[in-house]
Amino acid sequence: MRHVDEYRDPQAIQVMLGQIESTITRPWTLMEVCGGQTHSILKFGLDELLPSQIRLIHGPGCPVCVTPLEQIDRALAIATTPGVIFCSFGDMLRVPGSHGDLLLAKARGADVRIVYSPLDAVAIARREPSRRVVFFAVGFETTAPANAMAAYAAARDGLDNFSVLVAHVLVPPAVDALLSAPECEIQGLLAPGHVCVVTGWRDYEALAERHRLPIVVTGFEPLDLLRGVHAAIVQLERGDARVENQYERAAVAEGNPAARRILEEVFTVCDRKWRGMGEIPASGYALAPAYAAFDAERVFGLGHMQVEEPKECLSGLVLQGRLRPTDCPHFGKRCTPEHPLGATMVSSEGACAAYFHYGRRAAAEAAA
């Protein structure tokens, strides 16, 4: 596939690895923020190809993983309400709530449907005016404009049987919280390329300045990731700390103006609870007052719900890059993709699932 295959070309990858090897003179610790990047790194074995002085720690960029338990419980409460059609992206269905998950609710008779696009949920609401249709709006800035368009389309069509359960989170405030932690070891950051396609990188310039570290807007293919690592290492070796774009074919500094406009129209910034990280100020989106009629928490009266996170799952530490998945005592034992203790083992982008699927489990056992 064009714009994919050439970024997996072994020769190009060798050239880039050579560049990194000839630049690096001492150990550096980088964090890739996005779960999609984590998966590429493990899938293509980049962590094993890179010089041993480079330590990659995996960031909180998996929206499925950081969605707090209480939001999953709200989803379950809504999905099991008679007459409701609950629409979600597929990867939310197996995330454990306090009592079961959405897939189990579906097996027990709830009308839970997987949608490809948020507009599919609006189309269902249009087709089924006698049913209440709820869309589970999960995601980072990449997904937020598409989810905003669902509320926008429903408002335009005057649909009164459609609402949205919002669990939107924002990358820069979470990264700011990680970088502000006293035990933070992150020296350079690979910023999430598709988030930056939407938002641009003005917010990241403030982070680079405040925390004095290089931030490189980075794509998702092996060559993209190596170019991101190389740019970060060049900056670190020189003592630079600025935002740089290595995803030139997709991202520009100001982001996507049309997507940003719809975000401003439909959402307002709010405080959000993150799984494992607690509440972070101004780290999410809620529906703007003009769209309050589409707020499922209001429609179903669930705003008050508060739930404690389970103690046995250590995903909070994994999401902050403070625990390698294979160092968790439950990894591959009590916690597997078939029987997950937490979301990081479920999601296609969770760090625990990435380590499990790409054989790091065997490596960890061999080393032990």
Added chain:
Amino acid sequence: MCLAVPGRVTAIEGEGEFRTARVDFSGVTREACLAFVPEAQIGDYVLVHVGFAITRVDEEAARQTFEALRAIGELEATTGGDDGASR
């Protein structure tokens, strides 16, 4: 979740904010909303995420990336190394 896949626009329908494209992903065709990429034309590559094109792939930027890589690769081949120059 932030996965976005490049595909080629093969047809465009409708107008305004709900303009829709048919996008070919190496033989698999899906619809994508063009609300955020109003400038997209047939033949363009777009990155598609949850049924929405989020950007047009900048062909010139992609070309420059590989030109820069080739320059490095050749440079290394001609400045020595154990096997570069003789190959």
